[in-house]
Amino acid sequence: MKGFIFFLILGSASLTQDFPARSYFIVWNVGQGQWLTAVTPSECHHFDMGGEFFPWEKVLHQCANKDNRAYLSHWDWDHVGALSKTAKIARFEKFCIQLKPQGKSSRGKMKMLKKYSECPSRPEFSLWSPKAAKNSNELSHVVAFKEYLIPGDSTSRQEKVWSSLKAFRNSHVLILGHHGSHTSTSEKLLSSLPELRMGVASARWSRYRHPHSEVQWRLLKRKIPLLRTEDWGNIWFE
Numbered sequence: 001m002k003g004f005i006f007f008l009i010l011g012s013a014s015l016t017q018d019f020p021a022r023s024y025f026i027v028w029n030v031g032q033g034q035w036l037t038a039v040t041p042s043e044c045h046h047f048d049m050g051g052e053f054f055p056w057e058k059v060l061h062q063c064a065n066k067d068n069r070a071y072l073s074h075w076d077w078d079h080v081g082a083l084s085k086t087a088k089i090a091r092f093e094k095f096c097i098q099l100k101p102q103g104k105s106s107r108g109k110m111k112m113l114k115k116y117s118e119c120p121s122r123p124e125f126s127l128w129s130p131k132a133a134k135n136s137n138e139l140s141h142v143v144a145f146k147e148y149l150i151p152g153d154s155t156s157r158q159e160k161v162w163s164s165l166k167a168f169r170n171s172h173v174l175i176l177g178h179h180g181s182h183t184s185t186s187e188k189l190l191s192s193l194p195e196l197r198m199g200v201a202s203a204r205w206s207r208y209r210h211p212h213s214e215v216q217w218r219l220l221k222r223k224i225p226l227l228r229t230e231d232w233g234n235i236w237f238e
Contacts, residue, residue, distance in 0.1 A: 025148060025237040026062075028055050029229040032179060032204045033078035034152070035059075038145055043067045045098075047143060047150050049082035051202075055234065056088050064091055069098040069119050073152025074140040075105035083112055098123050102130070102139045126167035130158060137178060147172035148237075149193070154178075156186035163192040172197045173237065179203035180211020190222055200235060201228045 028035040030051020037059065038045040044063035049070055072080055080101070082088075089095055096119040104110065126144040133139045140152030142162050149171035154162070155178070162168065163186075171193055177184025180201040190196065199219050203210035211226065219226050227235055 022238070025146075027175065027200050027202055027229060027235040027237075028059070029233045029235075030054060030202065032202075032208050032210065033081070034073075034175070034179070034202050035082065036148075036150060036175065036202075037063065038148075039063065039066075043069065045145070046070045047145065048073055048079040048152070050077060050079040051081065052078070052204075054082050054085070054088075056085070058234070060088075060091055065093050068092045068095040069123075070095070070116075071099040071123065071141070071143060072097065072101045072113075073143070073150070073154075074136050075101045075103070075109055076136055076153060077109075079152065080109065080113075083116065086115060089116075096120075099127070099141060099143075102141070103133075103136070105136070126165075128162040128165060128168075130161070133158070137183075140177075142168070144168050144171055148175065149173065150175045151177040151184065153181075153184070155183050156188070159184065159186050159189040163189045169193065170195050174199045176201045176203075176211055176215065178210075179208070180215045182212040182214040185211075185215045185218065187218060190218055190224075196222075196224055199224055199226045201226060201230075203228065204230050206230065 023040045026037045031053055033051025034048040035051055036047040039062050044066050096117050098119040128142040130139055137153035138155050138158050140154040142154050143150045144167055149168055172195055174196055176199055180203050201211040
């Protein structure tokens, strides 16, 4: 595997507790949804905080005593739902919102987000944000954090716009858009990522049929391995 080493960890408490204090990237097993965490010795960067269930104790073990920053791609509940657990988040020593979802949402979600302060500094990564869209998915921020490309629920229609951006071309790991739905991870996107080495799906085939068979076939044709949190649990990259 060129460019990075990956570890797969199946949710074991002992492995989580004994993992060395260095930089790594975690795709949490949250069922259908998204919560990714880039961990450094002093910070935790959370790319979305949603899903059907949340690995709070494992996240807090890694991040409670660090500076925590949340980057929220869009308003869908399976990407922001953990923010409703104010008492849990209060256990972080520091927590702020670095990137807010675009547009408006329900009164409850808007009120939920107002409970948290905005980070004082600008995010330091490649970012593309649509200026207008028809729905929440198409309003997704797209982020390239180091070698990880994180498109939220950005659709194939939007992929035509941002996939050719130079900042995204060197991505090695793609977090499948919309959890592997056939409305994302288009041929156009894959052909624009010459350095892509792996796809990751944070989804549940058993209930939602994601990642969709079309998406799996596109990756298979290009000999790009696909890891699914449904199969492996929490997935760790170092």
